[in-house]
Amino acid sequence: MSEVTLPLVEVSVRERPAFIAFTLRLIREKPLGAFGGAIFVLFLFFGLFADFLIPYGVNETNLRVRLEGPSADHLFGTDHLGRDVLSRVLIGAQLSMTIGFIAAGLATIISIVLGVLSGYFGGKVDMLIQRFVDAWMCFPDLLFLMVVISIIGAGVPQIVMALSLIYGIAGSRIVRGSVISVRENMHTHAARCMGAKTMHILVRHILPNIMPVVIVLFTTRVGAAILTEAGLSFLGLGVPPPTPTWGGMLSGTGRTYMYMGPWLALAPGLCLTIVVYAINVYGDALRDLLDPRMRGSR
Amino acid sequence: MQAYIIRRLLALLPTLILVSLIVFFCQRLIPGDVIDLMLSQNDLATDQDRAVIEAALGFDQPMYIQYFSWIGDVVQGDLGDSLWQNTPVTQQLAETMPITFELGLLALIVALTVAIPIGIYSAVRQDTAGDYIARSFSLLMLAIPGFWLGTLVMVFPSVWWRWSPELEYVPFFEDPLQNLSLMIVPAILLGLSMSAVTMRMTRTMMLEVMRQDYVRTARAKGLSEVAVILRHALRNGLIPVVTLIGLQVPLLIGGAVIMERIFVVPGMGLLLLEAISQRDYPVVSGVFVVVGFGVLLINLAVDLSYGWLDPKVRHQ
Numbered sequence: 001m002s003e004v005t006l007p008l009v010e011v012s013v014r015e016r017p018a019f020i021a022f023t024l025r026l027i028r029e030k031p032l033g034a035f036g037g038a039i040f041v042l043f044l045f046f047g048l049f050a051d052f053l054i055p056y057g058v059n060e061t062n063l064r065v066r067l068e069g070p071s072a073d074h075l076f077g078t079d080h081l082g083r084d085v086l087s088r089v090l091i092g093a094q095l096s097m098t099i100g101f102i103a104a105g106l107a108t109i110i111s112i113v114l115g116v117l118s119g120y121f122g123g124k125v126d127m128l129i130q131r132f133v134d135a136w137m138c139f140p141d142l143l144f145l146m147v148v149i150s151i152i153g154a155g156v157p158q159i160v161m162a163l164s165l166i167y168g169i170a171g172s173r174i175v176r177g178s179v180i181s182v183r184e185n186m187h188t189h190a191a192r193c194m195g196a197k198t199m200h201i202l203v204r205h206i207l208p209n210i211m212p213v214v215i216v217l218f219t220t221r222v223g224a225a226i227l228t229e230a231g232l233s234f235l236g237l238g239v240p241p242p243t244p245t246w247g248g249m250l251s252g253t254g255r256t257y258m259y260m261g262p263w264l265a266l267a268p269g270l271c272l273t274i275v276v277y278a279i280n281v282y283g284d285a286l287r288d289l290l291d292p293r294m295r296g297s298r
Numbered sequence: 299m300q301a302y303i304i305r306r307l308l309a310l311l312p313t314l315i316l317v318s319l320i321v322f323f324c325q326r327l328i329p330g331d332v333i334d335l336m337l338s339q340n341d342l343a344t345d346q347d348r349a350v351i352e353a354a355l356g357f358d359q360p361m362y363i364q365y366f367s368w369i370g371d372v373v374q375g376d377l378g379d380s381l382w383q384n385t386p387v388t389q390q391l392a393e394t395m396p397i398t399f400e401l402g403l404l405a406l407i408v409a410l411t412v413a414i415p416i417g418i419y420s421a422v423r424q425d426t427a428g429d430y431i432a433r434s435f436s437l438l439m440l441a442i443p444g445f446w447l448g449t450l451v452m453v454f455p456s457v458w459w460r461w462s463p464e465l466e467y468v469p470f471f472e473d474p475l476q477n478l479s480l481m482i483v484p485a486i487l488l489g490l491s492m493s494a495v496t497m498r499m500t501r502t503m504m505l506e507v508m509r510q511d512y513v514r515t516a517r518a519k520g521l522s523e524v525a526v527i528l529r530h531a532l533r534n535g536l537i538p539v540v541t542l543i544g545l546q547v548p549l550l551i552g553g554a555v556i557m558e559r560i561f562v563v564p565g566m567g568l569l570l571l572e573a574i575s576q577r578d579y580p581v582v583s584g585v586f587v588v589v590g591f592g593v594l595l596i597n598l599a600v601d602l603s604y605g606w607l608d609p610k611v612r613h614q
Binding site: 131132134135136137138139140141142143146147148150151223227230231234235236237247250251255258259262265268269272273274276277280281284 | 314
């Protein structure tokens, strides 16, 4: 969200500017958003190359250096088993980023399918889907995830699946709204009058025009998925130990040692906050530039 | 207004049915081998056999019969018995729900007292340093996970000043002050994270409303700025904020689970966590019924208040 009276440059979505040009515009008009994007990319890099970046083995214990504060050898200190916190945080980034990206990607696809079905075809289908979405949104994300995971097991694929379903269904409403407005556009009517097939209209006229909304939706979902997964791990229901997760590092047995080594409480939470903050400001900036109508909403 | 209320109630019906179906199918999702797992994991279960659990979960009947007998019980206020403790689920819920409700209510009060004044300030002083600080704060609050904030509150005061929040739960009617001093820390943490979105929404809506003609008229007729904002702008600006509060209730409940876990508040969240770790599915679906229907009811209340706040809505 930002200044409501931003002088908006006319952007026709059909002639989408090249990625580079858009990035430059982002840097010029939304420096904070661009900064968030950069941090986001940085963490993505950490996640992708975590295996090469870690200075120590993730589960390599060394009892001689247990519960040591941050030092040159161990930048973020060590935990109660003498494991290097930095290494664990990096591998945690890998997991968080993977889950965030894949879950948000799948969720976006689900949202598009449901949103287009509901928004473009309308009528009874719309009615049915929307009442279902209403009912679905009565349940808190985290609670739903807890229960589903307790039934299907706490592996990465299961968590990704559950998260994408949760966010996919909820997000379909946003896609629907935008499909409805595009459906009434002149060019869509024109295409229909010329006898274009439904599939052709959907792919060539509807989809490109809802892309801005979809991109913003995807971005915010990455942050939400990362946060929810961390909450699940914090409650001890996420990916089981010894796999390090940001949420998991703040919970369980580690908690008792935080009173002796307060730095244990800092690194994972700080990383989470920074990543989610970066994604949020980036998403906000994208929204302002791509889709002025959505400004101020979430 | 009456017609509006009746219309809203009727529109609620299909959603209610779908909510019940979602809860039901979640319970049905439990594959058979989970029952074996339940038996092997739970040391309380030694004297129970598979058939007893299957019957308790109702797996021995066709699905539609299961649904109708389940929903029939739910309507009559019977949510079944806990698998491992021989107490009705409703009794456990009756003990824990008021606690979670209190936590949520306190958090909501905190959220609104923080969010609305700052949101108004931010809109009135748009693009000043104060506005930027308020907005950065709200973005930050959106990003900080509640469980991390809770952990920090537990760890650092204890390390630095040997102070830690009270963890011995006392019921409100036994000792209100003691109870509040215990609940206030989790409520503030929960409220702060909720205030972020509300603050953003208040600001956006106020900005929108402040540019309306009737606000200009109010100013032109010489009203003081305070009167313009409080009496003319705020009332209209707050309508969408009220809706937002309804939408945030699920978020609030999710956050409450985490706060209850950190601060050992014996509410519904803790009950749910315990039930999940013991795979006590009747309790789990009981919590879900209460949460699902509770959220629906709150949203209904929000919708009705919408009709009361905004005459246009009830005459549609």
